[in-house]
Amino acid sequence: MTILYSTSFIPEAICKICNHTGATPVFSGPDRLMCLPGVFQFVRCSYCGTFYQWPKLPWDELQKYYQGDYDSYISALADEPSRIRRWLRRRYTLKMRRFVEQFAQNGVLLDIGCGTGVFLEEMQMSGRWQLHGIEPTTTAANYVRQRFGIPVINSLVEQVSLPDCTFDVVTMWNVFEHLSDPKLVIQKVYHSLKPNGIAIIAVPNYESLSRVIFGKYWCGWDLPRHLFILPSTTLLELVKRTGFTVRQHKCFIGTYALLGHSLSFLQQDLTGSKQTALSILQKIYISPIGRLLFYPLQYMTEQTGLASIKVWALQKT
Numbered sequence: 001m002t003i004l005y006s007t008s009f010i011p012e013a014i015c016k017i018c019n020h021t022g023a024t025p026v027f028s029g030p031d032r033l034m035c036l037p038g039v040f041q042f043v044r045c046s047y048c049g050t051f052y053q054w055p056k057l058p059w060d061e062l063q064k065y066y067q068g069d070y071d072s073y074i075s076a077l078a079d080e081p082s083r084i085r086r087w088l089r090r091r092y093t094l095k096m097r098r099f100v101e102q103f104a105q106n107g108v109l110l111d112i113g114c115g116t117g118v119f120l121e122e123m124q125m126s127g128r129w130q131l132h133g134i135e136p137t138t139t140a141a142n143y144v145r146q147r148f149g150i151p152v153i154n155s156l157v158e159q160v161s162l163p164d165c166t167f168d169v170v171t172m173w174n175v176f177e178h179l180s181d182p183k184l185v186i187q188k189v190y191h192s193l194k195p196n197g198i199a200i201i202a203v204p205n206y207e208s209l210s211r212v213i214f215g216k217y218w219c220g221w222d223l224p225r226h227l228f229i230l231p232s233t234t235l236l237e238l239v240k241r242t243g244f245t246v247r248q249h250k251c252f253i254g255t256y257a258l259l260g261h262s263l264s265f266l267q268q269d270l271t272g273s274k275q276t277a278l279s280i281l282q283k284i285y286i287s288p289i290g291r292l293l294f295y296p297l298q299y300m301t302e303q304t305g306l307a308s309i310k311v312w313a314l315q316k317t
């Protein structure tokens, strides 16, 4: 099938966030992370400002782009052979757990798009949570069931009927942007929460410094796996309309790794001396000294809300 990409206004494009038609092409590009074949396009809704992929790939096409070495498919912490990686991963998941436990300290928790259970494993270690997961990839869902004994529904969340008023906390770590119908899922999450329940949503931060610097090379776009990128004002409008109040939003995860991805995406398209210069910068970046050198930038972007991932804590009211 040949897909034609537009360079001008697309009147037939439909925005799933506001239901209005009409969008403007932003850019088209390849799968920079996994380097799988295809060219894809982001457009921007003329009404609400949402960025979305158009034309939209059906799930049976899209799932080819979720392979075993995609970021979320990693093994349990105890099976991690490298002590340094184990320490870095635990540091990351502890931040997630502490963020959640500011708002709720125990109860029933659902992690949507749980992958191989990186976050669920951390919450299991606290011993205070009754845990559940939803994950569309069968191998990952089976892994969580067998490795951690946590029940996981193996399905796309859009196709799952969630019970009303059941969960104290529902989390979606870097999942929202992968959903084919994020508005529907936000509404489902709202209804599945108990009164005053908490939803945690981590999304690519359109306002991030990396997006401004790297443009179409910003790793937050992640074509074709990311289907929606919402500016904060549009996301805020959506969650408020659903009935949530915002308890907090903060940048605290993924900053270092995501900046590294953006650098490598830019390098892929450069040639000659520019590519060499960037390649040297990347080698410095991934070295322990580089990590120290870049720490002030990481700290500054996280403190000012300009890092690549923003985490929202929402409360059902």
Ligand SMILES: [Zn+2]
Binding pocket: 015, 016, 017, 018, 019, 020, 045, 046, 047, 048, 049, 050
């Ligand atoms: Zn819209």
